[in-house]
Amino acid sequence: MGNNSSNHPPKWADRFLEFYCNPTLLEQIQGDVHELYYWRLEEKGIVKAKNAFWWDVIRFFRWRNIKRSTTQKQQFNNIAMLKNYFKIGWRNLLNQKIPSFINIFGLAIAIACCMVAYLFIEGVWMKGMLHENKSVIYMVTHTAEDEDGISQYGYLAPPLAKMIEDQYSTVDRVVRVNNDNLIVKYKNENFYKFVQFVDSGYMNMFTHEIVLGDKNALKDPYQVLLTENTAQVFFGGDYPIGKELQLYLNDELITFTVGAVVKDHAQVAMFHFEILINNYHYVKAGYPLDENWKEASWTFLQINKEDNVTKTLAQMDGLLSSQHTMLPDRKYLGIQLEPFMQLARKAQRIKGGAANGPNLAPQIVLAAIGILLLMLAIFNYINIAILMAAKRIKEIGIRKVIGSNRRQLAIQFLSENLITCFLAIVVGLAIADLLFIPWFNDMATTNLHINLINNPNIYIFLLGLLLFITLASGAYPAFYISSFKPLQIFAGKQKIGGKGRFTSVLLTLQFVLAVITIIAGISFLRTNEINQERDWGYDNSSKIVFNTPTPEVYNEMRNELLQQNSVLSIAGNVDRIGRHRAYEEVKLGEKLIEVNMIRGSLGYPETFDLRLTQGRFFDQNLTSDIEKSVLVNERFLKVYDLEYPVNTQLTIDSTNYSIVGIIEDFHYTNFRFDIDPTIILATPDSLAQYMTVKVAPGETQAMADFIKKSWHQKVDDNLYQGVIQAEILDFYFEEMRGLRNTFLFTATFAILLSSMGLFGLVSLNIRAKMKDYSIKKVLGASMAHLSKTVLKKYVLLWIIGCILGSILATRAITGLLDSIYTFHAGVGFIPIISAIALLLTVIIVTISTQLVKVKNSNPVDNLRTE
Template identity: 30%
Template sequence: MRNNKPHIPKLPQAFFKWYCKPDRYEELHGDLEEFFYDRVETSGLAKARWYYLYNVIRCCQPYAWKTSPRRNLLFTMVRNYYKTSLRSMKRNPLSTFINLFGLSVALGVNLVIFAYFRFDAQIDQHHQYKDEVFLTTFYGNREGTTEQYGYTPAPLGTLLREDVAGISEVARVKDVPGVVKQEELVFQENLRFVDPSFLDLLTFPLQWGDPAALEDPSQLILSAAMAERYFGVGQNPVGKEILIKTGPDRSQRFTVGGVAEPFPRAHAISFQILIPFENLIWADPSFHKDEWQTTVNATLVRLAQPSQQHSVVASFAPYQEWHNTAQPDKPIQGFGLVSIADLHNQSGDIIGDISFDITDSTAFALPILGIFILILACFNYINIAIVSASRRLKEIGVRKVIGAHRGKVVFQFLAENMLVTGLAALLGLGLALSVFLPWFVPISGQPLALSILDGYMWLFLVGAVLGTGIVSGLYPSLYISRFSVIKIFKGTVRFGRKNTLTKVFLSIQLIVACMLITGAVMFTQNSYYQANRDWGYNHAETLYTPLPDSLGYFRMEEVLASSAHTVSLAGASEHLGSNHITATVLLPHGEYEAHHLRVSPGYLETMDLELIQGRSFREDFATDEHAVIVNELFLKSMEVALGDAFDMAGERYTVVGVVEDFHSYNFYRRLAPTLFTVAAPAEYRYLALRTREGSQTAAKAALQQAWSSFYPEDPFQGGYQSGLYAGFYAELENMKLFPRTIAMVAVLLACLGLYGLVSLNVRGRVRELSIRKVLGAGLPQLSNAVT
C-alpha cells in the first residue's frame, strides 16, 4: 500500500517551497502532507488534490514567508532612522515645532488650492452624456472682433431636429423672469422653459415624479431647493398646484409633475423651475419661435457620433445664410458646437452661455501663492534643519567612524525629513479641513470640500510630501554629510556661518516674503480704491423698482411725486445697473455695437448723470423721438461728434448731448459705448427715484408701501440703487481679507526664518560670544554683535 500511495501535486508543492521559510518548511508541510493523505482515504484523490492546493494558498501568510537578510537589514535600518528622528524631535521641541508648523501651514494652504481646482475640474462632469451633448454657438464679428455667442436664433432648434441627420435629440432653453405664488408664499424666480428632451440630454434625476411631466403643458418640474421653499423640507409636492405669473395679465396654474434631486456640489448648469417650452406663447408675447430676430438662451443637441462634430457643423451652413438675410445688421460668420464636458472651461470665451468658469486671474494667482508659501516653508526647514543638525555632529561622526559612508548619512537625513513632512501633511490636512477651507469657502463663493475618500487628494498629498520632503531636505542632508570626521571630533567645524548658499537661501526666503507682503498691500489698496471709486452718477441717493407694466409707473408717480422725500422721478425701459439692450450703430466707416437704454425725459437728471456737451431730453421737443445722448466713450470709439447722425434699427438718429462716462455695472467690466433714446410711456418698466439727502430709508418705505397698495400679490423687487452692487462690494471685502491673511502667513514664516538666521549666526559664534562676555560685554553689546 505504501508503495502505491498517490503523489502530492508537484506545482502547489513547489509554490509552497518557494514562499515558505526553510526553518518552518518541515513543520508546516508535514501537516499539509498528513491532511492530504487523510483526504485521499476519506474523499478520494481528486478532492484531496484540490484541498491541498487550498491549504497551500491559505498558508501563504506573513508568518510563513521567506525574508532575505538584505530586506531585514534595510527594514531595520529604516526603522532605526525613524527612531533616531523621533528622539531628535523630542530633544529639539522648538525646532520641531517651527518645522512642523511651517510645513503644515504651507501644505494646508495648498490643499485648499487643490480643493478649488478639483472642484473646478468636476463641474458638470456628472452628466451621463456629457461627451455627446453639445451647446450650439455662433460666431459674429462685432466692432472688428470675432466673438463666440452661446445664445442662438429661435428657429434653429426646430430646423436642426428636422433636417440634420447626425443629430439625434434637440432641446431649446429659454429663461424668463416670473413671480411664483404658493398660498401665502410669493417670490420672484427664474423660469426655465425647455423642450421635454432637456432631461434626456442632461442628467438631473428626480426624487419624486416623472421626467415625462414636461410633455404635459400643464405640469412643471421643481428643483429640490424650490420644493423646500414652497412646500417645506421633505414634503412631496407632486400633484399640487402652483401659480406662475410673468406679467399683469399673464398668469397660469401648473401642477407639480416632479421634483429634482439636489444638484451635485460641482455644477454650473442648473434650474429653479422647468416649464414645457410651448408655454412661452403666453409667458412672453414678444417671443416668436419662427423669427430669426428672436433668440433662445441655449440650443442643446445630442450627436449620434460625437467624432463627426465638424461634419455636422458644416451642415449648418444654410442656416447662416437664412439668419443673415433676416438680420443683415447682425450677420453671423458661422456656427460651432461645444460639448457639455468642455463647456465650463470654455465659457469664459463664450458670450451669453448657460455656464460659467473661473477667471484667468484666479487660475493664475492661486497656484503662484501656493508655491510661494511652500517655498517659504521649505527655506524655513532648510535653515532650521542646518541649525538643529549642529547638535548632532558627534552622532554623524560616530556613524562615519563605524562605516557609514556619505550616501547613508544623506539617506538618513532624507528619511527623517520625510517623517517630518509626512507628519506636517497630516497636520496640514487637519488645518485645511477645520480652519482654512471653512474660511476660504465664503471668499471663493463655491461649495468647496475635501474628502478623505478622494483618491486624487491622497495622490496630490503624497506627491506634495515627496516633492516637499526632497526639496527641503536634500540640501541640508548633502551639506551636513560632507563634514570630515576629524574636524567634527576636533570641534573645528565652521557651521554654516560662512556658507554662501545658506545665505542665499535665507535671502531668497526674505525676498519671497517681502513679495507676498507687497502683493497683499497692493491688493488691499486696490480693493479700497475700487470700493471708493466714482460710478459716474449719484447712486447713494437713488432708489429704483422694476414695474410689471407701464400703468404702474403712472400710478406710483402720482403717489410718490408729492412725497417730501422725493426730489425727482423718471421712468425707463432699461435701467442703469440692471439691464440694457444691444444696439447696432451703422456708420460710414463700419458697424458698431453699443449699450442702449430707453428712458424718459428727466431720467439723466434723476440719476445725476453729468451732461458735458449739448442738451438733455425735453418733453416739449417732438424731435427728441430721433435724438440720442451718448457717453464720452461712444464719441471716441465710434469717431462721431455732437450733431452727427447715424442709422440704428432702420431709423435715423442725431446726437444731441454727451454725458460723462459712467459705470453701468461693476468695475470688473469694461466701460462700454452707451446711448440713450427717449422711450415711449408704454415701454416704462422701471421707476427711478431721487431722494433728498438723509431720507433714503423713509423714501424706500414709501416706495414699498406704494407698491404694496397697487400690487399686493407681487413681491417688491426694488431697493437702493447701491444695492445693485452689493455683491461687488462683498467680493471686495473678501478680496481684502484673503491677501491680508496670506501676508500674515508670510510674515509669520519670515519671522521663523529670521529665527533660523539668528540661531545659525549664534551657533557658529558661540566661542566668540563667550569670550566677549568674559571680557565684559553686556546684553546690548552681544545683541549688536549678533544682529
C-alpha cells in the same frame, strides 16, 4: 587579428554579466565563460568564440544567478532599521519643539493653500466627470457660415433631434436642453429662477443624485424637479414632494407639482439649473419644440455602443436636406458629434455650447499663491534643518565611523523628513477643511469641499505633494549633513552652515517674496479705498430706482408717491445709471460715432443730481426738448474736440438734436470701466421702464420699504427689482473686496512664514553662539554691541531683499492692477515704503526676542560646563 584588444571577450557581454550576476557567483561563472572563450578562440576562431560568449552570458541570465539586493534576511533588517529611523525622527521632532512647530505649521499653511487651489482647478477641469454615461454621450453640433467664416455651433434645430431619436437605431436617447430665466410664484411672492427645459430622458442620460422623490418625475409634464437649494428657498424645512409652484410661461401662470429634488451641483456639474421642466412647455411663437425650426437647443445623444459613433455620424448628413428646406436663410454646412468629455476643452471653439471655457486668471492666481507659500515654507525647512544638524553632529560622526555610508545617512534624514511632511499634510488638510475652504467658498461663492471618500484624485495629489515637499525640503539638508567628515566632527572642526551662503540666499529670497506680497496687499488695499471713495459723478444718496413693468404701473406709482411728503422728485428712465446703458450709433455733424446713451424723462438728470457744468438741463415744461435737445458729458466734448456752445447738431435716427447742456463726467457703470462719451436723451414718461425717486435725507430705507409694498399691491406677474442707488455697486465692491482679501491673506501668511523662519534661524544661531556672547559679555561688551553683530547680517539681507522685491513688485503689480482696475494709483511710494518698514519691524522684533535671551542669560551658566 593583430589587435590585441579584439582578442578579448566581447566587452559589453562581459559588463552585462558583471551587472546582473550575483557577486558571490560572479567569480566562478565569469572564470568559466572566459576559459571557454579562449578555448573556443583557438579551436573555432574569433567570430564563433565571441558569439558563443554572448550566448553563454545570456544563458547564465537566470533567476538563480541574478543579483538580488533584498534577500529575506536583509529585508528584516531594513524594516528594523526604518523603524529605528522613524523612532529617532519622532524623538528629534519632540525634542526640538519650536523648530518642529515652525516646520510643520508653515508647511501645513502652504499645503492648505495648495489644497484650495487644487480643488478649484480640479473643479474647473473635471466638469462632467461624474456622469456615468459620460463616454457614450455626444453633443450634436453644426457648422454654419457667419461673419468669422465658418464656425461650429453647439446647438441644433429641435425637430432634427426628434428625427434622430425616431430614425436612428444606434442612438439610445436624445435630450434637448433649453435655458430660460423664469418668474416663479410661490405663496404670492415672485422669484427669478434659472430653469432648464429638458426631454424626459434627461435624468437617465445624466447622473444627478436624487434626494427625494422619483427619478422619472419629468415624464409627467406638470411635474418639476428642483435642486436642494431651491427647495430650501421655497419650502424651508417642509417636505417638498407634491407641493405646488406656479411659473409664468408665455405670460400664463401654470401650476406645477414638485416631483423630485436633486442634490446641489458640486463644482463639477456642467449644467447649473435650479428647476428642471419638461420640454413640453417650451413653446415659442406658438410652435411646440418638435416643430420649431427656428429654435436652437443644446442636443445630446446617448449612443448604444462606443463603437457606433462613426456609424451614427455617417447618417447625419441625411438631416441636412430637411434643414435646408425648412430654414433656407441659415443653412447648416455639416453636423458633428462632440464627445461630452471634450466639451470643456473645446468650449472656446464651439459657439453657444453647453460648457464654459475655463477662466484661467483665478486658477493662475490661486496656484501662484499656493506655490509661493510652499516655497517660503520649504526654505524655512531647509534653513532650520541645516542648523538643527548641529545638535546631532556627533551622532552623524559615530554613524559614519561605524560604517554608514552617505546614502544611508541621507535616507535616514529623508525618512525623518517624511514624518514632518506627513504631519504637515494632516494638519494642512485640517486647516483647509476648517478654515481656508469655508473662507474661500464664502468669498468666491464656490462650493468646494474635500471629499476623501469618493475622490481618488485627491489621494494622488496628496501623495504627489508629500513626495514633492519631502524631497524638495529634505534633499539639500540630507545631502549636506551626510557630507560631513567624521574626523573633522570629532576634532571639533566641522563648521555648520559654513559661511551660510546658501542659507543667506534662501533668506533673501524669502524677504523678496515677502516684500512683493506685502506691496501687493497694500496696493490692493489702497486701490480699493480709492475706488470706494471715488466720486460717482453724482450724489448717490437718497435715491431709489425700481422697475415699472407697464405704463399703468408707472402712472399709479407716480400718483401715489407724489402724495408722500418725503418724496422730493420723481423721474422715469429707460436706462439705469450704475447698471445699464445703451450703446448707439449717432451722427455728429456728418461724422458717424458710437456713444453711450442714457434715456430718461425730462426731469431725470436733475432728479439724479447729475452736475451741470455749462448750459441748462432739460426744461420740464418744454416738451419740445424731447425732440430737440440732448445733454452730453464733458468727456464727449474732449473726445470729439468741441467747445461749448456746440453748434454741431447730433443726428439720432434721422432726428436732429442740439446740445443744450454739458454734464460733469459720471459713472454710468461700475468702476472697472472708464467713462466714455455719453449723451443723455429725454424720452416721454410713457416709455419709462424704471422710476427714480429722490427722497428726503434719512428717509431712504423707509421709503424703499414703502415702495416695495405698494408695488406688490399693483403688480403680481413680475419681479420687483428695486435698489437704493447708493447700494448699486455693492456687488462690484464685494467682488473687489474678495480680491483684496486674497492678497492681504497671502501677504499676512507670507510675512508670518518668513518671520517664523527667521525666528527659528536666529534662535538656533544664537543658541550655537551662546558661548561667544557670554565671553564677550564677561569681557564687557555692551548689549548694543552684541545686537549689532547679530543684526548686521540680517539687515544686509533685508536691504538686498527690499531692493529686489520692490523692483519686481513694481513691475508685476502694476501690470496686475492695470488688468483689474481702471482707476488705481499704481504701486507708488507708500506701499513700497510701508512694506520695507513692515519687514524691517518684523525682522527686528523677531531678532530682539532672541537677543533678550542673550541679555538675560548669565555668562557663568554658559561657560561653566566642560
